[in-house]
Amino acid sequence: MPYQTQSADTPVSYVVRASCGSASLRTSYVQWLVGSAQQFGHMAEVLGAGALTAEVVTLDRPEGAQVDETWIAEARYTFRNRAALESYLAEHAPRLRVDGLAKFGPQGSVGSVLFARFTGELVRALP
Numbered sequence: 001m002p003y004q005t006q007s008a009d010t011p012v013s014y015v016v017r018a019s020c021g022s023a024s025l026r027t028s029y030v031q032w033l034v035g036s037a038q039q040f041g042h043m044a045e046v047l048g049a050g051a052l053t054a055e056v057v058t059l060d061r062p063e064g065a066q067v068d069e070t071w072i073a074e075a076r077y078t079f080r081n082r083a084a085l086e087s088y089l090a091e092h093a094p095r096l097r098v099d100g101l102a103k104f105g106p107q108g109s110v111g112s113v114l115f116a117r118f119t120g121e122l123v124r125a126l127p
Contacts, residue, residue, distance in 0.1 A: 011052070011122040012085045014077045018104075019070040019114040025104075026071040029113055030056055032103060033075055042096065043075065049092035050084050051077040070114075078122060085119060 020026035033056050035041025043054040059072040079085040105112030 008083070009081050011125075012079045012082050013118075013120050013122050014051070014079060014085055014088075015118040016075045016077075017116045017118070018073045018075070019116070020073065021070065021111065023071050025111065025113065026058065026073050029104060030058060030073050032100070033073070042100065045096055046075075046077055046088070046092075049096070050088045051079055053078040078125075 018026070018029055020029055031041075033042045035044060043056065047054050053076075055076050057074045057076065059074065061071065079088060100113075100115075
């Protein structure tokens with residue numbers, strides 16, 4: 001069967017890509033996402049605010065990458081549907097982003113993490 005646009009109940013993916021200027025900055029960012037035994041991380045906060053799943057992926061650097069090129073981590077979340085994502089973005093994301101900006105600086109400042117956000121329909125997931 002060919003792919004078709006899904007219904008209003010289709011799960012939605014929300015990806016936050018963090019571009020870090022160094023391996024140590026990416027490590028600090030990932031630790032903030034996942035938390036520790038003593039404190040929940042940002043991922044747990046997003047789950048508590050409506051996400052169904054959460055995962056963090058540290059992307060491999062391309063072969064031949066220069067020393068000063070970006071180190072990337074992605075936080076990937078799944079929401080029940082687009083309405084659930086929109087609710088999260090309106091009601092919870094602004095509050096949760098404040099903590100990240102306090103720790104990792106405003107976009108474009110020296111030593112900051114640059115964020116890009118993507119959303120899309122979850123076409124299919126396999127275990």
